[in-house]
Amino acid sequence: MGLIVQKFGGTSVKDAERIFNVARIVTETYSAGNNVVVVVSAQGDTTDDLIAKANEINPNASKREMDVLLSTGEQISISLLAMAIEKLGFPVVSLTGWQAGFVTNSTYGNARIRRIESERLHVELDKRNIVIVAGFQGLNRYDDITTLGRGGSDTSAVALAAELHADLCQIYTDVDGVYTADPRIVKNAVKLDEISFDEMLELATLGAQVLHNRSVEMAKKYNVNLEVLSSLERKPGTKVKEAVKMEKMLIKGVACDDDVARIAVMGVPDKPGIAFKVFSLLAKEKVNVDIILQSIGRDGTKDISFTVPLSQKETALTVLNENKEAINSHSIEYDDNVAKISIVGAGMQSNSGVAAKMFEALYEAGINIRMISTSEIKISVLIDKEKAEKALIVVHDAFDFNA
């Protein structure tokens, strides 16, 4: 008998019909002889509705009280799903985050899971109950309710799978797997059967919104086999696991991220220590810097440019302008009309032809490359935002994903 953790997002349980659809997936898995632990999110728009209620009363409410409020969303989902499974005639029990033993730190609104005290889970599984667990929530050391922040339910599911040594952790979404590119833009994008944790991490970070990277990082750390699949179509999804064979298909996907701004610190002295000063100022403000480019010095000065998430642009500009004299810059410039196109695939570094193929495709489409960054499994280029879709298509076409 296997143990399978299944996670269903808010759209998968948005109404009674969808809840019964989930109940059937769960009970079929159980009937096949498996123990099943199910993690659910809040129904459809519940979280937004609760936030609206809070904002009407106090837009600056404490995060502690927001977590008390928001955690009710998942508690409603678990009880409704349990009722549907009862209706189908199966033994079932719902557990809130704290009943399931989720212990977190005290960062209300964005808590990290410390451990899962799984006694209760084992008791219920030993009774052969289907166990429905509220995702996204836990309890801190003060016995106060916390929520895990964005992607929290995925993380809950992976943490449970790790703690219970589950054979598989299935993440049900409204897409049927991980694609080589966004299928809404790239018509001939191909669904991947498998992808490695590292490749998935790069894709998640780069805006392929299938899995939140916190959950992928945790799955990699505890070697939890993931599967991303659709709750509406009964067909295999994409397996996310340790890399096994990486010769055959070098490139796993092409991603586009337009939540990015380029900042340039102009005319700083061409001497040691300037870059250190710039980036330590940004680090102190918790600004995430991605691609960095430093111009070659000329006339004793150089320019340092880098990309940051769009939401951190203002923070970055403020701190740099306040310290313009300390870093000897004559001006701070920015451009948020940019997008980042990346190709992801393990073993890329050992194959220099990959980068060339990507750059050639962009050149032939007349798309100018503004910045370049590479890692072991990724090549990213910064281009003009209005050419992002075209770039995604031509780069995807340059590689043979049907091989």
Added chain:
Amino acid sequence: MGLIVQKFGGTSVKDAERIFNVARIVTETYSAGNNVVVVVSAQGDTTDDLIAKANEINPNASKREMDVLLSTGEQISISLLAMAIEKLGFPVVSLTGWQAGFVTNSTYGNARIRRIESERLHVELDKRNIVIVAGFQGLNRYDDITTLGRGGSDTSAVALAAELHADLCQIYTDVDGVYTADPRIVKNAVKLDEISFDEMLELATLGAQVLHNRSVEMAKKYNVNLEVLSSLERKPGTKVKEAVKMEKMLIKGVACDDDVARIAVMGVPDKPGIAFKVFSLLAKEKVNVDIILQSIGRDGTKDISFTVPLSQKETALTVLNENKEAINSHSIEYDDNVAKISIVGAGMQSNSGVAAKMFEALYEAGINIRMISTSEIKISVLIDKEKAEKALIVVHDAFDFNA
């Protein structure tokens, strides 16, 4: 410094405006130098909405899962009220039933409070926090969420007041106190300044829906000073406490209960043991029998009639009809076109004129008395339902409540 427990029902927190009204009452009490513990119910129609959601999925859902679902209603209220109090600039913390230490038995949907483990409450009060507690809910020995059933939030408030040795437990409702009769029917009904626990219990049982009798019983047992008052008008309400002086106003109120049916077991043998058989059959089915009347034997047979709550009429008729031969009855009859009018007041027994005055008032209004029952602090009569309002008015007029 005093400790005051304040309880607010669902209509008192139904929207943002009402929540701020409650927040102002609470913070004024706190600013006057008191420690304040607040118990709130679910907002307005939340509980009904949640029940509708459940019924759509499974009308026969387990009571355990219903309690997981319904307890979210109060959890939403406590966080929203805490946010409003934060907005007014006061220190506040919300606690769910289990965080506040409510331990109950396992009768899901209608649990009884076993004890309150009040460590957390004391910690928060010692910090001079205003403490907002979710009413109506607790945790059983399996760490499962339970709800307390009807009137549960009142009971939560009284239990907290008893555990914390509060100086006063204020029950805020949409009426401004306990009246000598229902003011919607009896225009000259008078608000009482004080009433004893026993008198309040009789009134609660008889359908004066101000306080649930579970909470009054508990207040009597632990001698908790109660006050019933309006959340919308800032004026004193009615104090409910141990009887002190009872000479002055003999009668505290007149109540009408039309949730009642009369059942008659006809033509049973006039010999010992028959009444015992009838009422033990009913007791086994947990039917609550109230007024009992036994006719004088004639021709060797007699009739036994009694009243039951309307909701238990069918149960009573079924069990009696099934056992008609065992109790030697030739027919079981019933009448649900009746109502019960009661006058309540301590020390009534020692004053025979009270009953005479009540009966005279009914006689002069041409209202026939079908059954009579008396206790130390109550006289009830059964009359035709269509004369109930008139009876309430004439009986109320017969006594001088402005003395």
